Amino acid sequence: LSPLLSKDTLPGPLYARLTSLVLKYHEFTATRTSYIHSLHLRYGPVVRVAPNEVAFASAAAVKEIYCSNGSGxxxxxxxxxxxxxxxxxxxxxxxxxxxxxxxxxxxDRYANSNIVKGGVIEGIKERARVFGGLCEKAGREGVDLYISDNNNNNNTVLHAYAFDCVTLHLFHPYSTSSLTNSKDSEIMLEVTFDSSLQNRLLSHYSPPLHRLLNTLLSSLLSLKPRETPLADHFVLDTAALQANLSPFTLLHRLHHDLPPNSSLDQTDKAAECLDHMAAGIDTTGDALCFLIWELSQPSSLPCQRRLQQELRSSTPDTPIEKLAYLDAVIMEGLRMFPAIPMSLPRYVPAGGRTIGGYKIPGGTIVSGQAYSVQRLGPEHGGVFEEPERFRPERWLEGDEEKDRERRRSFFAFSQGGRGCIGKHLALAEMKCLLWEVYSKFTTLPDPRMKAEEMEMADLLVSSRPAGQRCLVRFEKLIS
Ligand code: HEM
Incomplete structure (x- = not known):
């Protein structure tokens, strides 16, 4: 029995003390994030979600779980x-x-100093320009920003952009050109189309049942295993290349610059590269997709106008970190639509800890989810006023203390030593792409889209638009 059972003071629904079945039901139906958020809205920033699992949404709790002793x-x-x-x-x-x-x-390859100088930033800007050129070609016809339709030679997708940028950082000059090359685009699509949620959850919770169902009923229950042979081979082959690598790449570090006592073999190096490649596609791609969709809404048109003004009064050589409203737009986008909105589970260390004012026994699973940490208003224990409103201006208001308070509740990249190592790369990609789009275009939602298509559907840690498309129109600004 869970040691938590005796702690009946924890807020949460009665059934969560007795069974994890309701939580699992929401995991299997891709609604875990919104289910936990609904519990926070009802019970506050601390909620027991299963007999041995507690969800937290306050900045202080997140700091304890993810930052104590450095990496939480x-x-x-x-x-x-x-x-x-x-x-x-x-x-x-x-x-x-x-x-x-x-x-x-x-x-060191992910330090901001390695990203904002020379080869990495120039390569990102070049890819953003290719993206802009494709938007111009598509114009008012509308572009599906979420996923491309290869049959129509429409590779204008954010995932392709993110893929080409992350492979630049990992492998240059052996990076991909999936924005224009459909063979590379197939690799990206294979990694992006992940329909293995149920299969992977079942293999985690019950390996014997997973084996049985996979043999008997896989076609009926959509228990599709996760297979990515194109991406596996691409990375295995590329990670073996040693000659002419740009010094800023991760692969250069792995082949030519490892500390003497490192024990990484070739498979470890390839695994690390594949992991970073996968981590860098859907995250940046989806964050941009949800953000551009939001900026395209009539209610966000004033924000779009203010962004266009700032970008059009800058030049391509203006350092992107100097553009304050661009930064605010991205922070607000990642606040409302964090690409990894879900719980990041951790074990409470032996001996137990006090989290969010509650004594939690060792071995309990605890977590915070960015979606709730960033969307609970003051009335529910959060810090963001009107949390459901897209308002980039909030990141520019108030004094330094107010700014520190907001940033303590910013959890899109997690926090502490295990937070996102690709954060600076992702932010540079997002800024360069928005610079290219909003210094040249106004974006509008395509009337064929229904609002519910952009609702969040959970994957394993990330989320994607439920309708798996995001049709946006591009109108050229008059120069
Ligand atoms: C907007 C884009 C991105 C978001 C929102 C994001 C978010 C996150 C989050 C929340 C974590 C912690 C996950 C956990 O604890 O389970 C993480 C870890 C990680 N991310 Fe990102 N990420 C983004 C882009 C990238 C990119 C471009 C890369 C490129 C390499 C990357 C590589 C990684 C890696 C390797 C980790 C594991 C870090 C560790 O365990 O020390 N991410 N990311």
Missing amino acids: YDKTEWYDLFKVYDRRTMFTTLGKGEHAKRKRVLA
Whole structure:
């Protein structure tokens, strides 16, 4: 029995003390994030969601779980679902020591100083220009920003852009050109189309039942296994290349610049590259997709106008970090539509801890989800006024203390030593792409879209538009 059972003071529905079945039902139906958010709205920033699991949404609780002693509590075995080539990567290491060792090897290529200078930023801008050119061609016909339709040679998608940018950082000059090359685009589509949610959850919760159902009923229950042979081969082949690599790439670090005592073999190196490649496609692609959709709504037109003004009074050489409203738009986009909105599960260390004012026993699964940390208003224990309103101006208001308070509740990249290592790369990609789009175009929603198509559907950690399309029109601004 869970040690939490005796702690009946924890807020939450009665059934959550007795069974995890309701939570699992929401996981299998791709609604876990919105279910947990509805519990926070009802019970506040601390909610028991299963007999041995508690969800938290306050900045202080998130700090305790993800930042205490640097990188917070250890990850749970749930991360085994993400093993690559049967190896653990930095992302899937569970304990602190192992993680810190791997991070020491990889971190410097992701430092902001490596991203905003020379090859990386120039390469990102070049890809953003290709994206802009394709938008111009499509114009008022409308473009599906979520996914391309290869049959129509329409590769104008954000995932292709994100794929080409992340492979630039990993492998240049052996990066992809999926924005214009349909062979590369097939690799991106394979990684992006993940319909393996139920299959992977079942294999995690009940391996014997998973084996049985997979043999008997897989076609009926959409228990499709996750297979990405094109991406697997692309990375295995590319990660073996050693000659002419640009010094800013991760692969250059892995082949030519490892600390002497490093024990990474070739499969570890390829696994790390595949993991980063996958981590960099849907995240940046979906964050941009939801953000451009929001900016295209009539209610956000004033924000779009203010952004256009700022960008059109700058030049392509203006350092992107100097554009304050662009930064505010991106922070607000990631606040409302974090690409990883879901819980990031961790174990409470032996001996227990006090989190959010409650004593939680060791071994309990605890987590915060960005969607709730960033969307609870003051009346529910959060810090953002009118949290359901898209209002970039909020990031420019108030004094330094107010700014610190907001940033403490910003959880889109997680926090602490296990937070997103690709954060600076992702932000540079987002800024360069928005610069290209909004210094040249006004974006409008395509009338064929229905609002519910842009509702959130959970994947394993990320989410995607429920309708799996995002049709947007581009109108050229008069120069
Ligand atoms: C808007 C874009 C992005 C968002 C919102 C995002 C968000 C996150 C979050 C929330 C985590 C923590 C996950 C957890 O604890 O389970 C994470 C980890 C990670 N992200 Fe990102 N990410 C983005 C882009 C990228 C990019 C472009 C890369 C490129 C390489 C990347 C690579 C990684 C890696 C390797 C980790 C594991 C870090 C570790 O365990 O130390 N991410 N990301």
